[in-house]
Amino acid sequence: MDISNLIKNRRSTFTSQLTGERIDDDVVWGLLENANWAPTHYRTEPWRFKVYSGGGLKRLLSALASLYKETAGEQFSQAKFDKYSIRHEQVSHAIVIILHKSGKPNLPVVEEVASVASAVQNLWLSVTATEDLGGYWSSGPLVYLPGFADFLELEENQECLGLYYLGKRKPDAVESKAERGSIKEKVTWITE
């Protein structure tokens, strides 16, 4: 696939569109290897990943379900809660995306966040380049909770930025709508 097609064909494939079939860990390592080549100011390489599969994935989803129940209050929806209990039948691996702040002087944290996002884009484009894989970056309020950081056993200088849910796409998978406003509305071009 040429680079423009690869970029434009990258889609969010939500968990309902995944088969639950297990992907070889070696394939996941290949995706992570590509993530590792993201740009990084001062070469701090601030991306960290925790990969959950099998029983680990079930524990992760159950932790998210509990946090949802504890914090949803009046907004609690049984249907949303139940989604966590079937997700391990859809997803092969959940890759937790972690910002590892170097604390380097003169390096604003936003630059390390940018690096982590670039790493995720590398991973995501690598998923698109396969024949049968799909996934998406999932965040939402739960991933930022201290209770989730505790579950993940994050270090003091680390923050969770979400999860990349990865799986095999159903043959007839429906993906998020490919739509963008024109680039012309987002660019100011200065020539003098």
Ligand SMILES: Cc1cc2nc3c(=O)[nH]c(=O)nc-3n(C[C@H](O)[C@H](O)[C@H](O)COP(=O)(O)O)c2cc1C
């Ligand atoms: C940082 C980040 C967090 C996201 N979190 C969610 C999420 O919690 N739920 C969701 O449905 N999509 C989430 N997405 C995916 C977006 O919904 C998706 O990228 C957008 O709809 C455009 O679709 P596309 O990825 O197929 O181009 C997230 C994307 C990014 C970059």
